[in-house]
Amino acid sequence: MQTTSVKLLYVANTRIPTEKAHGWAIMKMCESFALAGHAVELVLPKRKNPHFESVDAFHYYDIKKNFEIVFVPCPDLITITGRLPRLLGLLLGIIQNWLYARAVYGHLQKQHGAIIFSREHRLLYFLRTLPNKLVYEVHDFPERHKSWYQKLFERVDIVVVTNQWKKNEITKRFGTAEEKIFVAPNAIDVEAYAHPLSKQEARQKLSISQNKKIVLYMGGFQRWKGVYVLGEALQYLSNDIEVIFVGGGAEPDRGLFIEWLGQQGNDNFFVHDHVEHQYVPLWLWAADVLALPGTAEDKNAFYYTSPLKLFEYIASGRPVVMTDVPAVREVFERFGLDIPAAYVVPPDNAHVLAVALNNSIEQKGVSWPVLASHKLFLHTWQARARGIADFIEKC
Template sequence: MCSAFSENDINTTLLVTASKDSKKNFSNLKNKIWNFYGVKNRFSIEWLNFIYPNIRFKHFFHGLFVTFYLRRNNYSIIYTRSEWVAIFSSILIKKKTILELHNFKNTLSQKIIIRLSLSNAFISLVCISNALKNELIKYGFNKNILVAHDAVDLDLFNVNVDANQIKKKYDLNMTKPIITHIGSIRKGRGFNTIINAAKDMKEFLFVFVCGHSADIEIINKQKDKKLSNVKFIDFLANAEIPSILKISDALLMTYSSNLDTLRFTSPLKMFEYMASGKPLISSDYPVLREILNEKNSLLIESSNSTVLQNAIIKIIDDKEFSNSISIQALKDVKNYTWSNRAKKIIKFMQISN
C-alpha cells in the first residue's frame, strides 16, 4: 500500500517497530528490499526500536509508544493496521486516522473503536470485505466504512516465463501437470485435503510454496511420508511468485471452515492467482464470492479430497472451460490493483470525517 500511495502522489512514510537486532537485519537488506517485494515506487521507512513486552497488554503499550512518536512528528494522516495506534492517535493527536481492519472478534480494542465511532471525528475505517463491513455495522459502528478488497500488482505478472527454465530452477518434474498452492499450510488452509487428493493422483505434481516458521513442522512430517508427487518450495520473494504461478496448470485455494479469518477474508493469493492467467480452484464460501463466481473460477465443496480430485481432472481435461475461467479472472482482476485500491482509499480519506 505504501508503494501505491506513493504512486498516487502521497508523500508516504512507513513506520516499522521492532528490536535493534531486527533493525540490523533490515539494514543489511535495505538495498535489496525493493526488489524482494517487487516495489517500484519507493517511500521513506522509519525504524522505531520497540521490544514487545511479554505481557497480556503488549499491543496496548505498542499503541502508546507509536502514538507518542507520531505526536512528535508532523504527519497529516495516520493510516494503520494497529487498533491501539488508531485509538490513541485519534484521541491524543486529533489527526485524521484511518484504521484498516481485516478481522473482527469483538475484542476490547474493537469495542472501543465502535464507541469512538459515535463521538470521535478523527477515526474512520477501511475493511477488506463486505462481510466484515456488515459485521461492524451489526455491532454498532456508526460511521462510513470503506470496503477495499485486497489487490495485486499486475506489472509483476507482465513477464514472459520460460517454463523449462523455471522447472529446472526449482527441480520440478518436466512432464507432469503442476498443481500449485501458494502460502501457509497451517490449520484451515486445506493442506490435508490436498495431500489426500495427491495420494491417488500420481500423474500430477503437487507444489506447495510456503516457509512460514509455523509451516516447517508440518512440512517435515510430510516429507517423512515420501510422496513422490509432492514438492515443497521454500518461502519466495514476492517478485518470484508470478513465475511459479505461470508454469502451473491449476492453482488451489482450499480454505476450510476452521480457518479463523474465513468469514471476513480477502486473500492476497486469490488476486495473484487471477492475475496469473491460470485456472483457479477455490473452496466455495460467501466471502470469496464477493470476487469469485462460476465464470472466473471453479468453486467446490471444501474439505473433500474426492471433489478436489474431480475438479483438478476437469481443469486439465476440459481446456475450453479452463481457458474461459482464466481469461475472465484476468479481466476481473484488473479492477483490483494496488493503485486502484490506493485511489479509492485516498478519495475516502478526503471525504471522511
C-alpha cells in the same frame, strides 16, 4: 482524482521484510499511496528478523523507493513469545504493543495534520487521543471485546474493509455509520504479470522437469488457510501428479504442517521455502494448475479474508481450482468473474478437491477462461490506494 499532498503515516508493529504476506501488502500500499499523491512514511519498530539480516525491504519486495521507512526504538519481546507458555506470550505481546505505541505516540505528536493509517486495532486504540485523522484497515474481524471495539470504531475517522461482509457486520454490530466505511478488496499487481512466460520457460528457469504434472500452492501453512485439506487430497491424485507447496509463513505453523505432511504416507509432494515476491509469478507460471483450498471450520477463511493469492493466481493466467466460501465468492460477484463450476469445490472435501485438480490437469470438461482483459485487472494496487485516498479526502 489526484489527492492533495497530505502526509500519510502508515504505522505497523511488524518486522519488514517478513516471510508473511502482509509485509509485501503493507509495502505495496505505501508505494501506491505515494503514487496517489501522498507523502508517505512507514513507521516500524526496530525489531530483528534473523531470516532477513541486512536485507533491503525495497529490493526484497521489488517496491519503488518513493516513501520513507522510519524505525522507532522498541524492545523486541515478540521474538521470544514462541518459546514461552501461551498466556505469558500473550502478556509479552501486549506489553510490546504498548511499548511500541508509546514510542510511536512520541513520534506522531510532531506530525500535525498527518493521516495515521494502520491495520492494527490495539495500536490505534493506544493512539486514539491524538488529534490526527485515524484510518483503521480491518483485516481480522472483532468477534470479542465488543465494548472495546465500540470505542475504537467511534474514535477512528475512517474504516477500510476488504470485503462487503465486514462492512455489513461492523454496521450491524457496532452501529458504525456506513458513510465512514470504505470497501477495498485486495488487488492485482498487474506489472508483475505484464510479460508472462510459458510453462516451459518458467520451468526451465526454475530447473523443474518439463514432464511433471504440477499442482502448486503458494502461501502460508496455517490450518485456517485450508492447506491441510490439500494435504489430505494427495492420496486421491493421479500417480503422475506432484503437488508443490511454496512458502509456509512463520513458525511454528510451517514446521507443524511439514511434519504432519510427512506422516501421511504420500510421496507425491515437494515443499519449497518462501520466495521473494518478484519470483512469485515465475512459480505460478510453472504450474499446470493452482490450488486455493479452504475450510469452513475457521471464520477467517470463510468470511473475513480477501485472499491475496486468489488475485495473484488469476493474474498468472493459470487454471485455479478454488474453494466455494463466501470470502472467495464475493470476489467473483464484485468483479463479475464467471468461473466454471468445475473449478469450484466445497470446503473441507479433500476427495472432491482432488477430482477437480485431476480433471483440470487432464483437461476434462470445461476449459479455464481467458481473463487477461477482464475488469478485475483494472483493480490494481494503485487503483486501490487511490480509491482509499479519495475517500479519506472526502471524509
